[in-house]
Structures are given as C-alpha cells and as structure tokens.
Amino acid sequence: MNNALGDYRALDPWQQTLIALGTWEARALLHTLEAGGLSLRDVNLVRIDNPWVDVPAARRDNAASLRGADLFLRVAENQGALLDQCRVDALFTWLPWAAELEELAGARPLLDLNADRRNHYASAWTISSDLVERAPEIVQYLVDAVVESTHWASEHGAQVTQIHAENLGVSAAAVRAGFGETFYQNLLPTLDTGALAVVKQTHDFLLQHRLIDRPVDFSRWAAPEFLASSIERFQLSRRVS
Secondary structure, three states: OHHHHOOHHHOOHHHHHHHHHHHHHHHHHHHHHHHOOOOHHHOOOOOOOOOOOOOOHHHHHHOOOOOHHHHOOOHHHHHHHHHHOOOOOOOOOOHHHHHHHHHHHOOOOOOOHHHOHHHOOOOOOOOOHHHHHHOHHHHHHHHHHHHHHHHHHHOOHHHHHHHHHHHHOOOHHHHHHHHOOOHHHOOOOOOOHHHHHHHHHHHHHHHHOOOOOOOOOHHHHOOHHHHHHHHHHHHHHHHHO
C-alpha cells in the first residue's frame, strides 16, 4: 500500500489525513472480500468519487462552502448511475449517503460493515503536545464548548437531524437511517478503554502497512484530563442552575 503512495511522509498533513481516513475503507474492502472468499487479486478496482474522504482540490477551492452538500452534489444519483450503467458491480458508500442510495436509486446492501468489529473506526480530535503545554486554556475552552453542545443536542433531536441533513445534502430520513434514530443522544466524546481500542485498530492497520513509522503509546497520546474537567464543570453548573 505504501509503495503505491510513494513517500507517504512527504505529503502535506491534509493529504496524510485523507489517506489515513481512507484506510478505514481499505480495511472494510479487504474484510468484505474475505467474507466472500475473495482477495484483491479476484476483483478489478474502479476509482470513483468518494464523499467520505476524496475531495479534489479544484472542487474544494470552487465550492460555496466546505459542507458535504456543496462539495459533493447529488451523491446518491451519481453513485446510482455507476450501478445502473454497470460501471461497477458494488461500491462502498457511507451511512446517510448509503441510506439515500437505497431510497433514491433502489440499491440494496450486500454487507453491513458494522457487523464486523474489525471495520469499526473512531473520529478523534488530535492536537499538538506543544499546544497543550503552551495554551491549555484554549484546549479546555474548545472541549468545554463541545461538551455543552452535546447536551444541547441531546434535547433537540429534530434540529440536530436537520442540521446534519443540510450539511450532507441528504434527507432527514437518510440521517436517521444512517446514524440511528437516537444518534443525537450519544454525541458526548469519550476516551474510555473501548474508544481507545477502536482507535488502536486503525493504528495497527497503519503500522502493518508502514503508513506510520513506529507504534504509538496511547497512554501518552490521550489527554483525558480536559474532557473529564469539562464534564465535571458542566454537571456542576447544571446542579447550581
């Protein structure tokens, strides 16, 4: 994998981030083929636009905003056309966009990737240790804002669903189908053992394919004190009010 990318470490940080995100799909692809008794040697890969990570620079620069709805127009229709035209036999698509593809293009899922825990991934905030040391108050302020917003979200499900729908350019029904009917009640970040185990799955895949140079010490990588402080102070403020 690394050979096909050239020198991964020479890429700019944004391109490195996109490739790291894309490796979740690579894992899912390998596991999907494995479930059918196949390998990469048995299929022909076709490059298609992927709303999850693949944002061409020209489109990004000319888009009205960085919302998914502006970066990727008519995702379900475009992916449905690939299937209708027999340009691909199967494709990967993500959560609400998958639900939209089923609803608008009549596609049907072949495999629920969530059923295989090896495919699970985590969205993680990353900050430099330099920022933590120089300006911990900035880090704390940002975490405080997110903790507060997740509590607001838990009480405003319809509004949160509509915000996601408008951001992604899909229907509210597709958001509910993709994320689950009560997803807005489960947005509070966590750094518990289970969450770190999911991050480590991605870490191990990157290490296996030489996309990172050495193992990461997760006991040093995580900074749970900011989240713990935010949750404690938010709960205290609720009790006081």
